[in-house]
Amino acid sequence: MLKYICKRLMAGVLTIIVLITVAFFMMHAMPGSPFTQADQRDIPPEVLARMEASYGLDRPVFEQYLSYWKSLLRGDLGVSFKQANTSVNDIIETHFPVSARVGGVAVVVSLVIGIPLGLLAAVYRGKAIDMASMVFATIGISVPVFVISVLLMYLFANVLQWLPSYGLTSWRHYILPVACLSFSPIAYIARQTRSSMLEALEQDYVRTARAKGVSELLVVAKHALKNALTPVITYLGPLVAGLLTGSFVVERLFSVPGIGRYFVQSVSDRDYTMIMGIVIFFGIFVVICNLISDILLAIVDPRVKLSES
């Protein structure tokens, strides 16, 4: 087990190194630099040159790459090009916890609603509850998050005025962003649970359980559900990574001071250090979340052997 985790972490480190390299050179291949924005006032060429020199942007790209590694190995992600005097480390440290809180609630909500919904749909296959939950699931998967966000915001914040539409100062502020974030994961988890549950209920071991006199509730909740949840666990890694690192759309729309919006913003700003910092952070996060979900899967399903993969 420990050996497997070490191996996976090493593979993860390799992934991150490749990720950093690819991201760095692609970023520099983009036209423009942090200081050539259309909306910026005209800067005299000498000033621009001096600014670039002070950030080391006038040196060859490969040299910049090496010096980036040097500071990175010290744990320093550099200073943001756009927010003067703020280090990228600081930005991640302040804004990630906000995204993680909203995202964490969204993960829990997705699981707590998605799994029972799929379960009920499978057990009452073809009945009204099945139809209803599958209609909901199809909507959840096919409607983009910004449409849902705007609709919910309009309905609950504007028309009904039940919930605040921006900020994150009380638990009521969490409701709308969490609802928008978990909408499509709920739909996905419900669909996945339903189909794997239907499959599990057809299996011979479920018939065996019934032949043993196991109550219908236990047949479903113990024998079938545990088997049906393995695909959901596989999906859990990317889901947790995705939700905890925040969403650009949802954080933008609900003015949540999370990290998600920096992802898109830093690219359009060509805020080099910020782009790299977020790419590395997300990369590490995804690697770890996938590792955890694989370990979880091996705990649930004894046939999955960690050492072999």
Place this chain on the structure above:
Amino acid sequence: MNLLEVKNLNTSFKIGVGTVQAVRGVSFHVEEGESIGIVGESGSGKSVTMLSVMGLLPAYASIEADSLRFDGKELTKMSPKELRALHGSEIGMVFQDPMTSLNPLFTVQNQLMEPLRIHQHMNRAQAKQRALELLKLVEIPDPESRLKQYPHEFSGGMRQRVMIAIAIACNPKMVIADEPTTALDVTIQAQILDLLNHLKREMNTSIIMITHDLGVIASMCSRILVMYGGIICEEGTAREIFYDARHPYTWGLLNSIPKIHGDPNEKLIPIHGTPPDMLMPPKGCPFAPRCQYCMPVCREYMPPRTVLNGTHAVSCHLMHPKAPQVKREV
């Protein structure tokens, strides 16, 4: 006293294109401590018959019977909860494929303890103790460490032993074994049959053995029902079936058993043709299209059940006094 009495059981499945009549008017009984065999090829209705008795068929199956009586209790009038109380306690069941019949995500111990805790209300320690005894009873080596293992760590034969242990956990009055050896190789088959025989003698349990292999039940069952096309075409004691069979289908089954001491170059005699389509079962004898003695009447009318003596009964028009006298060709 009859432990199980089935009267006029009809089971059908509604599917998209129509209704599959899997079992059509089956009646039989099992006495206490008696072992019977139900023989027939795939699709003859033998498994469906027993699953109907157990109430383990999917919801789209419709089961009708004049009477399904187990140990003096009418199963057709029982609530699902009452039926569940019988399942696993008074009736145990062993299924065909031990590779898929155990839940892969739970330890053998967990699955073995389940019926004990449900029906005998044992606490964990008692159930664990009994589970250990059961594994010893079904002759699994090193039972202590085996208890904590998962099904995928067992071989096919060992898994079937676990299934048998689960079936007999609560000392049932009857065990239904649905092709318990079909998925196993020949030497393991013999071991499993030995084990079932041994348990039967030791625990005085009735066994209903469902199989397509007459050889399997020869050593185990005192009475045999031969099923074809959803009906019982012949029934009798093992002796009557093996030495005095009257139905051409039974002859076909007997002729297709390989003989160990016979001429190795001798060809097995197959039963030509395919079983009837149970979506549209023939109105006459279901075996008529494949029967070499088929008469015009066979295609038109279902043959009546002719009782030859107290135990031997045949459903075949050849039993009619005016029918031509034919004998089994060996």
